[in-house]
Amino acid sequence: MNRKEMEYALESCEFFGILGKDEISEIAGLCQVNTYRSCEYLFQQGDHGEHLYVIAQGHIHLERSMDLGKRKGNIVIEALGKGRVLGCWSTLLDIPHTLMSSAICQKPTTVLAIKGSVLRRIMIGNTELGFKLMEKLCFLLRDRIQAAYGAMEKI
Numbered sequence: 001m002n003r004k005e006m007e008y009a010l011e012s013c014e015f016f017g018i019l020g021k022d023e024i025s026e027i028a029g030l031c032q033v034n035t036y037r038s039c040e041y042l043f044q045q046g047d048h049g050e051h052l053y054v055i056a057q058g059h060i061h062l063e064r065s066m067d068l069g070k071r072k073g074n075i076v077i078e079a080l081g082k083g084r085v086l087g088c089w090s091t092l093l094d095i096p097h098t099l100m101s102s103a104i105c106q107k108p109t110t111v112l113a114i115k116g117s118v119l120r121r122i123m124i125g126n127t128e129l130g131f132k133l134m135e136k137l138c139f140l141l142r143d144r145i146q147a148a149y150g151a152m153e154k155i
Helices: 003-011 021-028 089-093 116-125 127-153
Strands: 032-036 041-043 051-057 059-068 071-081 085-087 102-105 109-115
Touching: 003 021, 003 051, 003 109, 021 116, 032 041, 051 089, 051 116, 071 127, 089 116, 089 127, 109 116, 116 127
Parallel strands: none
Antiparallel strands: 032 109, 041 102, 051 085, 051 109, 059 071, 059 102
8 A cells, every 4th residue: 555545545534534635644654554354353352552543445343242141242333444443542642551342354454553652742743633633533432432332232
């Protein structure tokens, strides 16, 4: 994936799409391109999280293992495709975090990985950019929590 393709993936992404060309270009410089096979984990529940991921191509199920006594198993919180974002949001707050779900690729998938602590430094240096992203983060987390509650109701 070349730089232009990375910038396009960020521009069309639900999280970074609100930014201007210069900001997108700066964030593209932080990205590492990772590819995964079908059924491969991007991360697993309980792992230490440090990255945010933008799905450039592919499909991922965000799952959570549940143990509610007699009811045990995995629930799909959300099915995520191109342009969606997932990962460890708390790294933007400079707080170590254990991931609360697993991300499993449903078909070959390419993601852009961004280390949260590095993105945080950019957000602090450019408070306008930082505010835009934190505001967008609030809406994304609200939607993700609603999806999790909806998935749990099916148990």
